[in-house]
Amino acid sequence: MKATRLYFIDAVRAFAILMMLQGHFVDTLLNPIYRDDSYVAYTVWSYFRGITAPTFFTISGLVFLYLLLKAHAKGSDKQRLQKGATRGLMLILIGYALRIPFFSWLKGSFDTYFLVIDVLQCIGLSLLLLIGIYLLCRRNSYILSIVLLIIGCVIFLTEPLYRNLTLENVPLVFANYVSKSKGSVFTMLPWFGYVAFGGFLATLFFRNSQKKHFKKITVAAFLVSGIILLQYSTVILQQLYQLTNIELFERSANYNYLFLRLGNVMLYFTFFYMLERFMKQSIVTQIGEKTLNIYIVHFIIIYGSFTGIGLKHFYYKSLEPWEAFFGAIAFMIAVCLIVFHIGKTNAFIYKHLRKFMRLIKRKILGLKKPDPID
Numbered sequence: 001m002k003a004t005r006l007y008f009i010d011a012v013r014a015f016a017i018l019m020m021l022q023g024h025f026v027d028t029l030l031n032p033i034y035r036d037d038s039y040v041a042y043t044v045w046s047y048f049r050g051i052t053a054p055t056f057f058t059i060s061g062l063v064f065l066y067l068l069l070k071a072h073a074k075g076s077d078k079q080r081l082q083k084g085a086t087r088g089l090m091l092i093l094i095g096y097a098l099r100i101p102f103f104s105w106l107k108g109s110f111d112t113y114f115l116v117i118d119v120l121q122c123i124g125l126s127l128l129l130l131i132g133i134y135l136l137c138r139r140n141s142y143i144l145s146i147v148l149l150i151i152g153c154v155i156f157l158t159e160p161l162y163r164n165l166t167l168e169n170v171p172l173v174f175a176n177y178v179s180k181s182k183g184s185v186f187t188m189l190p191w192f193g194y195v196a197f198g199g200f201l202a203t204l205f206f207r208n209s210q211k212k213h214f215k216k217i218t219v220a221a222f223l224v225s226g227i228i229l230l231q232y233s234t235v236i237l238q239q240l241y242q243l244t245n246i247e248l249f250e251r252s253a254n255y256n257y258l259f260l261r262l263g264n265v266m267l268y269f270t271f272f273y274m275l276e277r278f279m280k281q282s283i284v285t286q287i288g289e290k291t292l293n294i295y296i297v298h299f300i301i302i303y304g305s306f307t308g309i310g311l312k313h314f315y316y317k318s319l320e321p322w323e324a325f326f327g328a329i330a331f332m333i334a335v336c337l338i339v340f341h342i343g344k345t346n347a348f349i350y351k352h353l354r355k356f357m358r359l360i361k362r363k364i365l366g367l368k369k370p371d372p373i374d
Helices: 007-029 040-073 077-097 102-106 119-137 141-157 188-208 214-244 247-254 258-274 283-288 291-303 311-315 321-341 346-365
Strands: none
Touching (some): 007 040, 007 283, 040 119, 040 188, 119 188, 214 247, 291 311
């Protein structure tokens, strides 16, 4: 089956990464006295910032599984699976590395903070889980669709059950993936739910993208589903509670942020898919193709990865609103320029990672070249 390249995916990723850049800049450096819902500008900023992570996780699941399904149709999914597994492991390793305080370690000061889980580890493990689900269901894409949809719904509906999970008796390196009690920013629950929904959308795109009027139908479906999730998901959960008397539905309805954010993501998809033809081969799609590099560079500049010296060190929660506004714009431009003109590319990272993996494999299997005969 021939599958069309989805340029809107890169546009969504670009938008999400730029929103993340300004979000982290403002959140880290804005003076707390302006963090008040009485300020309309802050309220609007805070609302849209809350959509960034759901968008990023959903689009990650969509693009990863879509490419995997394309490779499967061509009979070459083995290479894609290997590349996906490598990328998943790489994201996890980079996520940990960005939080390692090397200078503190050199001074003999150690703590467990570098074990907290952030977006990279969460996405990396999510990709590995998607690979596992794909391997179990790849013979039938309809079953794959159903499984992913069920997983996403179950994770969202059961959020009250794991909201305050602590897991005191579980090793910290594992507990941090599902519990925020020790400082993790993102955890697999509920965020893998968005990845699963993204994977579900990927199966729909793959099966139907060549059909007549697919884009018009999909744009309408995105719009309608977004409106339903935003306007009626809470009501639907309340109705389910009244029909079944299952308390979990009521608890989910009373704190229904997951389905609401998914509704926001659907509206984003509507907007960018409608404008896809204007974004082909543009700077927007180029930014969307370099999200990992942008994330790494921005993390180092703001939080001072490796050295402990970043913008946070000098300007933590000290900026006035106008300084934060113009500073965020300058920060986004600077990070993108660094990535485009100075930063290492994904190809460079993969090249050296593969060399490292081959070296480890030779060491483990003892596949060293024999010494030359004198």
